Structures are given as C-alpha cells and as structure tokens.
Amino acid sequence: MPKRLHFAIWLMLVAVFSCEDTIIEDNIRVLVHGSVVDQNAEPITNASIKVYADADAFGADRVLLGEGVSDASGNFNITSLFGPNELFLVDVSSGDQYSTYRYQTNTEEFTPGDLTFNLQTVALKEMTNFTYNIIRESGEGNTLYYRFTYLDANCTEVYEEGALSDSLSYCNTTRVTGSTLDDASPNAENIGFIVPLQSQVEFSYRLNEGEEISEIITINSADYAFQFSY
Template identity: 40%
Template sequence: MAQLKIILRRFVLFLLFTLLIACETRFEDNTRILVKGSVKDQYDLAIQNAQINVYTSRVTSFLGGEQEFLLGSGFSDSNGEFSVVSLFDKDEDFSVEIDAGPNHSKYVYKTSTINYEPTNLTFDLGNRILLELTAVNYTIYRISEEGNNIQYSFRFTSEFCSEVYNEGVLNIEDSQCNTQQFLNGALNDSTPDIEGDFYAPTGTEVVFIYSVNEAPESTETFIVENNSNNEFVFSY
C-alpha cells in the first residue's frame, strides 16, 4: 500500500509538471519584427510621445481562456515617427495599438500572422491620423409641466479606429474607423433633467435628435470647437 501511494504521488507530480510545460507561453524563437510609421493629428501636426504597443493573444488554459501578451512597446518622437522592435508571434489576433492619451482618438491595426509574415519582417503602418478630441458637456432640463417627456440622441464621430488587414490588404468590411456613434437617452417625470459629457473630434459636427411627447423627430446641429467651452443646453 505504501509503495502504491509513492507511485501515485510521483504520477501526480509528473502530471503537474507536464501541465506546466504545456501551459508555458512561447513565441517565435530568434525572430524580431519592426513596427514603424508616423502619427499626426487632423491638422497634419506631429504627435509626440504616442505609445505604440504590439500585442498577441493566446489560449492559456484547457478551458479555452485567452490572455493578451505585450510583445513590444515604444513611443513616437518629436516628428511623430516611431520604430519599435518587437517579438513576433503566429496568432490570429496580432495587433498594434497607438494611444496618444485622452485628447486624441485611438488606432488599432489587426491581422492574423498564422500564415502571414510581412516583407523583411517589417510592419509599415505608414502615416496614422489620431483625431484631436474635445469634451462636449450637455444639459437637458424640463421647463414645462409634469407629464412631458423627451427621447433624445446625440450622433457624433467615434474616437476609435480599428483596421483589419488580411495578408497586408485592408479588409474594409471588418474595419471600423471613426464611424458614427450614438448616445441615446430618455427623460420623464422620474428623471426630468440630465447632465453629461462625451468626447468628439474637434471640428466635426454633432447632431442632436429629439422627440417631445412622441412627436415627430426634430434635429439641431453644432460644430465641436477647439476649446473647453463646448456647452450644449436644451430645454423642453
């Protein structure tokens, strides 16, 4: 019996060791890639210190859970140019993210590298545009009697751009770049007033669509100005 326990204990230890080895995350050995390009805003001004991160994701458990791994990272220089040397991974969810902080839109490059390697192991992203963002503060309040209600929606340009590439060719159908975004709401007796904010690219148009007491929709438009006083106030 004692010998059987020893054998079982050794078997369990061997099994645990095998599982640890199987779960170890390994990337392409002795392979490095170069991710390069430049980043500017919509006014053709270089953006300095934008962070460029290279990611991959892997299944990390037998239950199918995925984890994101950072393969490489760097920053754009005073001319907006960047050149990042990174590890490489064969994966369906290989991506490069460019983030210049809350005052600019974000950009993501996505591709599958399972059967694709770029020429000279270089991902040339070219010139990427990160839109300058400005906060829009809004206030909607009721001045009419109780029982009146409003349904509303703000339509504005999204601050996010995600481009999907198939073997170096842009897949337009799967990409979403600065599309139209909606912020919807409804006010009534329980909540007659609201204050809030959202970010939109400077110089773009915001459309406010509303209907009071289920009447036909009406619209108002305004341009997001390059300042901190983008205040939209509406009463019903």
C-alpha cells in the same frame, strides 16, 4: 436542454478553445514603423506604440512584444519580438487627449516577406468632452424624446494577408445615445461623452407627439457644454 447542462457545455468549450499558448520566436525580430500625426497632419511627439501577440480570442495571455514612442517628427521604428499567433496587434495612442488606433492581423496566416510592418501614417484625432444639460421648464405632463448622434474616432484596421479588410475593420463609427424625459425623470443633467474636436453632433428631439426636430452642433471648443430646455 437544462440550463445547467448548457452552462457546463459552455465551460467545456471555453476550456478547450482557450488553452493555446501565445508563441514567441526567440530567433525572429520584426520592424514596426510609421508616423503619427493629428487631424491637421501635424506630428505627434511621444505617442505610445505597443506591439502585442495573442494566441486566440478565448482568453490566452496577451504578450507585450515591443514598445516605443514617436520622435519629434512623429516617426517611430520599433524592433519587436514575433511569433505565429491568431492576433498580432499594434496599438497607437497619446493619452486621453487623442483617439486611438489599432493595427490587427493574423500571423499564423501572414508574415511579411521583409519582416516589416509598415503602418505608414496613423492619424489620431484630438478629443474633447461634450456635456449636456436638458431641463424641463414647461411644467408637468410634457415628455421629451431625445438622442445625440456623434462620431467615435477610435479606429481598428484589420489586415488579412497584408491587405486591409474593410468588412472587418471599424473606424470612425457612428454612436447614438439618448433617453426619454417625463414626469418621473424630467431633466438630464451633467451627462457627457467624448467626441473629436471640430466634429459635428446631431441633436434630435420630439416633444410629446410632435414632429422630430434635428439640429447640428459643431464642436469648436474644448469641454463643450450644451444647454437645452423644453
């Protein structure tokens, strides 16, 4: 089939499946409540809680239904608009300093009997920058293969008819980044990513055709700087 025909069919499908409107009921309100704490179970004050609805996953307008912040004890109670949509989302965040949390469900298929969404206790992890410099000091002809394995603390929990779906949720997932350093590009300088404070990063490397070596790095300070030479 010609590529242009493929593209035309794809555009038609997008047009067909993205034309739904996000529904908001004028006469229904729901309560979204819970508490926000950090990794030490200490309350997070002024965390942002935003409630959204989206008709589908193909480009319908996402509508902000309600918003608020947590109090001095980390608690929040938000009265929100409501509607039967494919996506009902509650986003919890506290700036770049912390990880994020999302509650997701389908309100076309589920409406809580008491019109209350209880998020219970949401734990956000304090985040920090991990920056690394890998410098070649051994001269030309040496090649280093390296990778970092670390934790992505951001979390999305997906609920189906009020029950948590482990298969659809993704929380505390493992991320891997790395590269190869050789004569064309011998150094990796000022490269970074974001990790939870007090978490562990695994650094693995192999020089030329040697054995792979791994070491564990504990992120025990903000703006952690890692130096390595080969």
